[in-house]
Amino acid sequence: MAVPEAENEDLQPLAGIDRVIHEPARLMVLAYLSVVESADFLFIQRQTGLTGGNLSSHLTRLEGAGYVTIRKEFVDRIPRTLLRITRKGRDAFRSYQRTMLQVLNDLPE
Amino acid sequence: MTTTADLKDFERRAWRSVFADGLWDIALGCVFLGTGLTMSLSLSRGWGYLFYAAIVALGIAALLIGKRRITIPRLGWVRFGPKGQKRRRNVIIVLAVGLILTAALIPLTVLARSNLPRVHGPAGTLPVLRILSSLAVSALVWAVLSVMAAFWEFPRLYAHALIIAGSFFAVEMLSRGWPLIAGSAIVLAIGVGSLIRFLKAYPKPAPEAPDGGSGS
Numbered sequence: 001m002a003v004p005e006a007e008n009e010d011l012q013p014l015a016g017i018d019r020v021i022h023e024p025a026r027l028m029v030l031a032y033l034s035v036v037e038s039a040d041f042l043f044i045q046r047q048t049g050l051t052g053g054n055l056s057s058h059l060t061r062l063e064g065a066g067y068v069t070i071r072k073e074f075v076d077r078i079p080r081t082l083l084r085i086t087r088k089g090r091d092a093f094r095s096y097q098r099t100m101l102q103v104l105n106d107l108p109e
Numbered sequence: 110m111t112t113t114a115d116l117k118d119f120e121r122r123a124w125r126s127v128f129a130d131g132l133w134d135i136a137l138g139c140v141f142l143g144t145g146l147t148m149s150l151s152l153s154r155g156w157g158y159l160f161y162a163a164i165v166a167l168g169i170a171a172l173l174i175g176k177r178r179i180t181i182p183r184l185g186w187v188r189f190g191p192k193g194q195k196r197r198r199n200v201i202i203v204l205a206v207g208l209i210l211t212a213a214l215i216p217l218t219v220l221a222r223s224n225l226p227r228v229h230g231p232a233g234t235l236p237v238l239r240i241l242s243s244l245a246v247s248a249l250v251w252a253v254l255s256v257m258a259a260f261w262e263f264p265r266l267y268a269h270a271l272i273i274a275g276s277f278f279a280v281e282m283l284s285r286g287w288p289l290i291a292g293s294a295i296v297l298a299i300g301v302g303s304l305i306r307f308l309k310a311y312p313k314p315a316p317e318a319p320d321g322g323s324g325s
């Protein structure tokens with residue numbers, strides 16, 4: 001049964017929510033990347049507790065959206081995957097924060 | 110995860126993980142162990158400086174090599190932004206102020222060794238200047254290490270500040286180096302304990318997937 005438009009008004013901003021960020025694992029990854037300048041794959045994996053494959057797929061999605069850059073380099077002949085949030089990613093993350101705060105604040109107790 | 114406070118929590122967690130390996134505790138313990146041993150061994154001035162420099166170098170080497178060979182392969186690599194650099198700058202300022210104040214205290218401690226003015230107490234006569242200089246030195250050590258702990262958000266350093274400050278008080282009062290050796294041994298033991306816990310909590314990832322193979 002459809003909710004009448006007037007009752008649904010408070011939730012309208014949710015329709016425009018960024019679904020790339022809205023996924024909990026990606027949200028956590030972006031949150032960590034937003035508080036550091038850059039970090040490698042392992043650091044983010046340790047902090048988030050995600051498996052390597054899982055984190056890899058989420059990063060591919062975030063990179064596809066232009067929210068993070070992924071750069072490979074070698075340090076002491078060991079590969080290191082460097083991750084950094086982009087300007088676009090930071091803006092999207094802030095916008096997501098604002099939207100969620102607004103939606104949650106506007107909801108009745 | 111929608112508030113600034115929560116983001117600060119993420120930042121704090123990421124920052125504190127840098128100290129989880131206990132290597133800073135070990136380096137700090139080595140610096141004070143060097144001071145205590147140099148005081149106790151009654152070496153000639155030249156050999157004393159050399160011995161002290163060797164122990165401090167050992168601590169710094171443990172920190173640098175440990176970070177590279179133990180921490181980064183297990184915990185990963187991170188660079189903190191302007192906030193991290195500000196923290197580092199503040200700690201350097203605190204250390205510099207601490208060194209200047211220590212230099213200013215040297216005349217007081219030298220004068221205190223002469224045991225000139227004494228007061229009568231229940232346990233006999235007490236050298237006033239020695240008590241004052243001991244209190245001043247230990248308060249300074251405590252203040253410098255505590256301010257460092259606050260800037261660095263490194264809670265264990267508060268405990269180290271108390272241990273080392275107490276040791277310095279005993280060193281000044283007794284004119285012996287062993288209390289500082291004992292104090293720094295406790296700090297070293299805490300560092301080694303943290304390192305063992307870190308090694309258990311963060312095993313080295315399999316070599317075939319050092320970066321999880323993020324296919325990008």
